Amino acid sequence: MSSATTTATDTNPAFVLRAIKDVAFENRPIPQLRDPHDVRVHIAQTGICGSDVHYWQRGRIGDFILSSPIILGHESSGTVVDVGSSVTNLKVGDRVAIEPGVPCRRCDYCRAGDYNLCNDTIFAATPPWDGTLAKYYTVASDYCYKIPDHMDMEEAAMVEPVSVAVQICKVADVRANQTIVVFGAGPIGVLSQAVAKASGAKKVIAVDISQARLDFAKSYAADETFLPPQAEQGEDPVAHSEKTAKMIKEQFGLGEGADVVLECTGAEPCIQAGINVARKGGTYVQAGMGKENVVFPITTACIRALTIKGSIRYSVGCYPNAVHLVATGKVDVKRLITNRFKFEEAEKAFELVKAAQEGVFKVVIEGVQ
């Protein structure tokens, strides 16, 4: 292989989820290039996602079940240290944002361009695959994107959640001059608001139950914010959601409703309110994950001829778009990082995300030096 910058005495410390609620540092073998298209990256920064915390605490998401130890982490940036013989887009020393899910390239989904639906995707930190919270990570070179010199490694790690937001807006087919209601002002919610604005949306309204989060969303990308009133004692929850939707439409002059609803919480009352706040013929996208089954206003969806779509991870073009949005300053990701930890403090970082305090937004862990 071409010039590698690892030495014979190099180690590969890794932050491993051994079993539910059981994490530890281990020294793992340095991952080797598996084929001529691979590159090895020295990880610089890794963001933590709700899904990482969920595997740690519950050991499963849907059909992905933790049955053997995995290295955690999937939102990462780093520097290329080794390239396979067929790699043409990267060279040793390049600074990159890593797309953590590499599909099989041969199945019907891959061939049709829907690679985020590939059943044989190797996805970092989704059981049984190892993640990026180690010194080194190998990945296919076309799933690594070179970042401009003025972008730092923290921003590059944030490209992953920005790509999720780009995919959400792509699935929603956001067009210029639309009105968009986004439920949720967490990282995915505010990034979706930012990408929607960057796509030319006329009005973006953020909805959340935390005033502090709404204040941040207003300072970030949202044009308007809405704090839903609490349900009265004994009030039917579905009726309350309908009332919430009506209030949003009236307060912001949405007329028949919003062109697009992006549901970034997974919370049942938000899902119900979201369906009710969409205009006739509008689009509703489910991005947030909560209860697997909810009470859903299906007749409203039918009568109002809604288009309802699910959004998962990211697909063609999302990562390059996300890099562009961050590089040009259209999406300011630095402002979302509230806490920083050294690699050795990884468990503390996870505990902080799990505690879900209001002042904690995006937590990042530095790579092994």
Add this chain to the structure above:
Amino acid sequence: MQNPSIVLYGPGSAKLEDKPVPEIVDGHDVIVRIAFVGVCGSDVHFWNHGGIGKHVDLTAGIVMGHEASGTISSIGPAVTCVSVGDRVAIEPGVPCRFCSYCRSGSYHLCKDMRFAAAPGPPDTQGTLCKYFKVAEDFVYKVGDEMSLEETVLVEPTSVAVHAVKLADVRAGETVVVMGSGTIGLLCAAVARAFGAYRIILVDILDTKLEFAKLFLGCETFKPSTTASAEENASSLRSSLNLSSTCIDTVIEASGAAASIETGINVLRPGGKYVQTGMGKPKIEFPIGMISEKELMVRGCFRYGAGDYELAVSLLTRAIINVKPLISSTTRFEEATEAWKKTARGEGIKNLIRGVDD
């Protein structure tokens, strides 16, 4: 000989030679024992001119053939889709899988596509041989009720599927297909399978139109070779009782300039036009009419994701019967006779039998 192959060295010059038997290197590859190979207009062009765009290397030559059927003779260790002995249609172009086209579902536009019998560099050898290596996701099993002769027709049917999908033919449409050769006939058949209500085939040769009527039971029109495109379009509509707002879709499968112009003229405002026929690279084109009638005009190249699967299904379920299109079968050793026959305009689809045991 271990792997007899038909190699083209230049215009009018081809030899039967032995080539190395291909070996499995990538775990997902399969080796196919070729049963039949079809002759395409492009083969004729290669025989007459030595290539289309890129020409055959005169010293190295190139193994010809790209429309083929066969049986799986060996499989790589990672292969799960087929087994030895399976009867298959071959999709003769394997893309790189890494570029932006491949990743976005347009693998047929891959810059590094390796298409059978296409000169490079790098050259890609064709299917007129005994053993042909290809990736497992580019072979498609066919049932026992379908002969390996018919299986060759999956390739041109895929071209037709690709064209009809790009044309977005919907149930109830009126569709005009310009050119009643193999591709035109199959485009019409696929358009019918997609629910088109009225299908009109256009050609300047009576024999082709007679065949179309028998094969498809469709309507036909013979334009005048001396009238203008506007006059021919008007004649077509009036002879078939169609107003200027009736014809939804035109699939152009001849490549002839006069036919292209007539196709644009015949469409209703807001209509759709797909160019699948290949003729002169530059022609005079009614660009003004594209604007005035707000037409959708699309190019169409080979076949892409999902096309082969649909073609196999249409043939396997006997929704399209391709047997009448097979006009002759020539022995492997006499492959050039099949090309010459096609060049003379004899037959619709002429086949070359694979190497005998």
